[in-house]
Amino acid sequence: MKWFDRITHSIHILMPLAIIMAFLWAPPADILGESSRILYFHVPLAWVAVFAFAVSGVLSILYLSSKNETKRDTFDAYAHHSAVLGLLFTLMAVITGSIWARISWGSFWNWDPRETSIVIVLLIYLAYLSLRAVIPEPNRKGRIGAAYLIIAMSVVPFFVFLVPRIYESLHPDTIINAERTVHLAPQMRATLIVSVCAFTALYGRLLFLQGRVSSLAQRIEEIYDE
Amino acid sequence: MASEIVRNLRKDIHVEARSRTALNLTLSFSVTVTLAISLASAGARMSPGTLSILLWIVLFFSAMNGLSHIFVREEERRTETFLRLYSSYEAIYLSKLLFNVAFMCIIETAILPLFIFFLQIDVIHSAHFIAAAAAGGLAISSAATILAAMVARAGGRGSLFTVISFPVMMPVIWVAINATTISLDPKAHPSWNPCFFLLAFSGFIVAMSFLLFRFVWLDE
Numbered sequence: 001m002k003w004f005d006r007i008t009h010s011i012h013i014l015m016p017l018a019i020i021m022a023f024l025w026a027p028p029a030d031i032l033g034e035s036s037r038i039l040y041f042h043v044p045l046a047w048v049a050v051f052a053f054a055v056s057g058v059l060s061i062l063y064l065s066s067k068n069e070t071k072r073d074t075f076d077a078y079a080h081h082s083a084v085l086g087l088l089f090t091l092m093a094v095i096t097g098s099i100w101a102r103i104s105w106g107s108f109w110n111w112d113p114r115e116t117s118i119v120i121v122l123l124i125y126l127a128y129l130s131l132r133a134v135i136p137e138p139n140r141k142g143r144i145g146a147a148y149l150i151i152a153m154s155v156v157p158f159f160v161f162l163v164p165r166i167y168e169s170l171h172p173d174t175i176i177n178a179e180r181t182v183h184l185a186p187q188m189r190a191t192l193i194v195s196v197c198a199f200t201a202l203y204g205r206l207l208f209l210q211g212r213v214s215s216l217a218q219r220i221e222e223i224y225d226e
Numbered sequence: 227m228a229s230e231i232v233r234n235l236r237k238d239i240h241v242e243a244r245s246r247t248a249l250n251l252t253l254s255f256s257v258t259v260t261l262a263i264s265l266a267s268a269g270a271r272m273s274p275g276t277l278s279i280l281l282w283i284v285l286f287f288s289a290m291n292g293l294s295h296i297f298v299r300e301e302e303r304r305t306e307t308f309l310r311l312y313s314s315y316e317a318i319y320l321s322k323l324l325f326n327v328a329f330m331c332i333i334e335t336a337i338l339p340l341f342i343f344f345l346q347i348d349v350i351h352s353a354h355f356i357a358a359a360a361a362g363g364l365a366i367s368s369a370a371t372i373l374a375a376m377v378a379r380a381g382g383r384g385s386l387f388t389v390i391s392f393p394v395m396m397p398v399i400w401v402a403i404n405a406t407t408i409s410l411d412p413k414a415h416p417s418w419n420p421c422f423f424l425l426a427f428s429g430f431i432v433a434m435s436f437l438l439f440r441f442v443w444l445d446e
Contacts, residue, residue, distance in 0.1 A: 064441050120393050120396045121393075123392065123393035123396075124393040127389050127390040127392075127393055127394075128390075130386065130389055130390070131380060131390050134380050134381055134386060135379075135381070139445070140379060140445065143442065144376050144379055144380060144441075144442055146441065147376065147438040147441050147442050148376060148390065150434070150438060151372070151373075151394060151431075151434060151435075151438070152394070154430070155393075155397065158397045159396075159397070
């Protein structure tokens with residue numbers, strides 16, 4: 001895991017760079033003005049949330065298919081941590097989105113298809129935490145939690161990718177749109193890319209630290225048992 | 227495996243026929259809620275959208291009352307170990323799925339005429355209305371079967387089934403509400419696409435559940 005640790009250290013360069021570019025380098029958007037700078041935080045947070053949920057689903061598949069006991073425990077722990085981090089990033093995406101909605105559309109919440117979708121995704125992963133919390137036996141907790149995460153991973157694309165494209169939305173055109181073009185000025189596009197990389201590195205760093213904390217907690221428990 | 231499935235299904239039908247707990251409870255709940263809506267609306271004419279939302283809320287919560295019993299009952303009566311020894315996990319999953327599909331059919335057969343009668347609904351495109359209800363019911367029972375198994379293995383705590391089912395079934399309810407609204411609206415041009423989506427969702431979730439059931443059901 002040393003390579004993962006090293007890669008995630010890029011957060012120390014990427015995050016300050018993203019903040020400087022977002023506030024000082026990127027120009028304000030034509031109609032939205034200075035408030036458009038929230039784009040460099042809201043979009044990456046939403047992207048990282050979806051990425052974290054996908055990672056938790058993939059790790060759950062690895063957990064269920066692995067025969068090695070040590071590896072299984074690691075996959076289970078990281079799948080759980082990734083789902084928790086995804087939930088945290090989703091919550092932050094909702095908060096930044098609500099602030100932006102208040103400025104752009106006049107109210108914090110508008111039941112826009114994308115807003116509704118993100119709330120349902122939040123509910124799915126909150127339900128996962130409730131499910132895991134009621135199972136006392138660790139092995140069963142891992143297996144049932146992993147099965148639920150795989151089902152959740154297969155339902156999430158419906159809300160994230162399908163619903164906003166089927167129903168009329170107040171949201172601006174998506175980055176990956178029907179014309180396959182990015183409707184952003186080059187400076188704004190570069191800032192957004194750096195910001196997405198910075199938040200992905202932040203997610204990686206937090207995942208790594210959470211993994212270390214849980215393995216240390218397990219070691220302490222083992223020492224107490226001895 | 228077909229004989230195993232039939233044997234398990236027959237056993238579940240016998241157990242349900244003897245006690246009728248799930249069926250009585252679910253039907254009583256759905257009839258009470260339908261009558262409550264009718265009384266509260268006091269004969270007021272509602273829009274197709276509102277009627278569809280109310281119909282699918284009644285169907286969803288009725289399903290939540292009944293569909294988890296199939297697995298929770300095995301855990302409560304401590305028959306799950308015997309079932310695991312007696313039958314393969316594939317046969318258990320498929321028989322429980324068939325039972326839940328049949329159970330949902332019974333609920334819908336009871337609820338839909340009552341709903342149409344008490345809320346004075348004019349079904350404009352009846353074929354689309356029936357297809358949306360059938361495809362929606364199939365999708366709900368398909369998703370509910372694996373989730374019911376998870377809840378049963380988690381200790382079968384009451385409200386947990388609704389908590390974990392609602393967000394996962396949201397695509398089904400969303401699409402079914404739209405399909406039903408269109409079938410009740412005289413100005414709308416109905417399409418079969420929502421029904422195809424619901425059937426595809428059912429197929430997908432059954433395939434996923436079939437692969438995952440082993441990990442939920444067996445203590446390996």
